[in-house]
Amino acid sequence: MSDNVRKPFVAGNWKMNGNLALVAEFNQKLAGLKAKAEVVVCAPSLLLHAFETDSFSIGTQNVSHLDNGAHTGELSVDLLKEAGCSYAIVGHSERREDQGESSELVALKAKKCVAAGIVPIICVGEPLDVREAGEVEAFVGEQLDALVDKMSIEELSKTVIAYEPIWAIGTGKTASPEQAQEVHEFIRTYFSKVDATLAQSLRILYGGSVKPDNAETLFAQKDVDGGLIGGASLKAEDFISICQAAN
Numbered sequence: 546m547s548d549n550v551r552k553p554f555v556a557g558n559w560k561m562n563g564n565l566a567l568v569a570e571f572n573q574k575l576a577g578l579k580a581k582a583e584v585v586v587c588a589p590s591l592l593l594h595a596f597e598t599d600s601f602s603i604g605t606q607n608v609s610h611l612d613n614g615a616h617t618g619e620l621s622v623d624l625l626k627e628a629g630c631s632y633a634i635v636g637h638s639e640r641r642e643d644q645g646e647s648s649e650l651v652a653l654k655a656k657k658c659v660a661a662g663i664v665p666i667i668c669v670g671e672p673l674d675v676r677e678a679g680e681v682e683a684f685v686g687e688q689l690d691a692l693v694d695k696m697s698i699e700e701l702s703k704t705v706i707a708y709e710p711i712w713a714i715g716t717g718k719t720a721s722p723e724q725a726q727e728v729h730e731f732i733r734t735y736f737s738k739v740d741a742t743l744a745q746s747l748r749i750l751y752g753g754s755v756k757p758d759n760a761e762t763l764f765a766q767k768d769v770d771g772g773l774i775g776g777a778s779l780k781a782e783d784f785i786s787i788c789q790a791a792n
């Protein structure tokens with residue numbers, strides 16, 4: 546990233562992995578972490594209570610769009626806030642696919658987070674067939690339309706966007722820096738039509754097989770402000786290297 550208006554950002558997404566031993570390891574190894582980036586670990590909600598370090602923030606991987614009440618199995622923003630969450634991933638492609646989350650629902654979740662003072666990390670990204678058909682911008686554009694439809698400029702300014710091409714998630718097939726930059730530029734241009742200041746300040750992360758050996762080149766792209774890291778966020782040393790590559 547070249548525009549210093551935006552503080553670099555790296556979030557780890559442990560997905561349905563990790564345990565108390567891994568939390569203890571992160572507490573120890575990330576203590577005193579020196580990184581220019583804002584660092585977040587989004588672990589399974591049942592582990593959040595055990596994080597102890599002040600060198601990174603914690604986040605959840607999902608949130609309900611509803612208030613506290615009779616919604617069995619859901620977690621509200623109030624509960625997550627009390628558990629110390631400052632961030633929440635919303636609209637990850639795995640949830641869009643496994644739980645059938647629509648872009649409209651994702652927008653409602655993001656809106657709920659902002660109202661509670663939780664920063665939503667909103668995921669967008671295309672499957673392989675869409676890329677092969679040359680329809681990435683139309684696909685991602687529709688996902689963004691739902692956000693703009695439901696959220697004000699002020700609300701949008703309190704979010705982080707993560708571009709995660711589905712074909713690159715957990716596959717080892719990283720988007721090339723040029724492919725990532727192309728879509729990030731599209732996303733920033735999309736928001737510039739909503740509000741120029743918003744577009745300049747909005748942080749857009751890349752996610753999809755980011756590793757210590759490719760992070761620096763990806764993060765060096767003009768519109769890439771950091772990363773959303775899956776597999777490599779489960780190894781403290783790899784995650785630390787990736788955090789330090791964002792500057």
Ligand SMILES: O=C[C@H](O)COP(=O)(O)O
Nearest residue numbers: 558714715753754775776
């Ligand atoms: O949320 C993280 C992304 O799904 C990327 O996962 P990955 O780094 O394992 O490809």
